[in-house]
Amino acid sequence: MIIYDIGIPTSDPVARKKDARRLGQVWIDGVPEDLVVGEIAEMAQKNNVKPASVAGSWAGKRNEAGEYAYPALLDEKILYFCHGGSYLMGTAALDDLSSLPARTILEGAPEILDRAFGIEYRLCSAAPFEPANPFPAALLDALAGYRYLVSELGFDPQNIVVAGDSAGGNLSIVLIRYLTLSSLATLPPPRPDGHGVHPELHNPWISPASLRTNTAGAFQGLPPVIIITGSLEQTLDPVRTFRDRLVEDNGEETVKYIEYPEATHDFLLMTWHEPERSQATDEIRRWLETLFKA
Numbered sequence: 001m002i003i004y005d006i007g008i009p010t011s012d013p014v015a016r017k018k019d020a021r022r023l024g025q026v027w028i029d030g031v032p033e034d035l036v037v038g039e040i041a042e043m044a045q046k047n048n049v050k051p052a053s054v055a056g057s058w059a060g061k062r063n064e065a066g067e068y069a070y071p072a073l074l075d076e077k078i079l080y081f082c083h084g085g086s087y088l089m090g091t092a093a094l095d096d097l098s099s100l101p102a103r104t105i106l107e108g109a110p111e112i113l114d115r116a117f118g119i120e121y122r123l124c125s126a127a128p129f130e131p132a133n134p135f136p137a138a139l140l141d142a143l144a145g146y147r148y149l150v151s152e153l154g155f156d157p158q159n160i161v162v163a164g165d166s167a168g169g170n171l172s173i174v175l176i177r178y179l180t181l182s183s184l185a186t187l188p189p190p191r192p193d194g195h196g197v198h199p200e201l202h203n204p205w206i207s208p209a210s211l212r213t214n215t216a217g218a219f220q221g222l223p224p225v226i227i228i229t230g231s232l233e234q235t236l237d238p239v240r241t242f243r244d245r246l247v248e249d250n251g252e253e254t255v256k257y258i259e260y261p262e263a264t265h266d267f268l269l270m271t272w273h274e275p276e277r278s279q280a281t282d283e284i285r286r287w288l289e290t291l292f293k294a
Helices: 013-025 038-046 098-110 137-152 166-182 235-249 276-293
Strands: 023-028 054-060 078-081 111-121 162-163 225-230 255-260
Touching: 013 023, 023 137, 023 166, 038 098, 038 166, 054 098, 054 137, 078 098, 078 137, 078 166, 098 111, 098 162, 111 137, 111 235, 137 162, 162 166, 225 235, 225 276, 235 255, 255 276
Parallel strands: 078 111, 078 162, 225 255
Antiparallel strands: 023 054, 054 111
């Protein structure tokens, strides 16, 4: 029996410190508080969420010194990945099952991507466990990882591909929406041009496909997006609604949507889910080629 309480055990980044170099693990500083603004700053204050140092993991090409975490090369593209797991489990460790989708994308587009970086965002818990890391903890951590790539390693924002599966897909959208709306001078969004009783149920930060709120214009200015899903996806209706809202705010040319018949939730994580998994990997590669040739 491998499932206990709420999920599947995953590796602990603190325990991995002793083998960090081999595993490509680094620790990054929490995001500076002056980069936490607007509604997110208000939510962080209400929920007593502070920036924190978190881990991240690398995969891909090492440099001559055998390091993963080296400064960006000229015009280098990178995959910045947010793992899935319902915000309750999973890991950024790119040798773990959680990050199989990231490795799949990286290996499927070797002419475009040399490296991938995954962020070990703080995981949530609630009763009967001790409550921990409410929103926007994961967003602050994802923002810290983005800042690390841009400000410390020198990646051009237009060369960062932000991606995620399941909950990580939600976190990816929340991150690029925050970067787009906040207009942070030092952290531009990753655009090709460089530049009620339960309020959480209808808040576009947490539920971007909620039917309980008018989201017209809420996603305006977001960079190009590819959405891959399946007809057996458990959240298919919200995925389609979110697609429609992206198209409404940004135009059909900025949104590539692919829905595979009979494909289930997070099928990129399942090596046996063929041919859809290989087809989706090819579609991602072609989308990346088009994106960076534009």
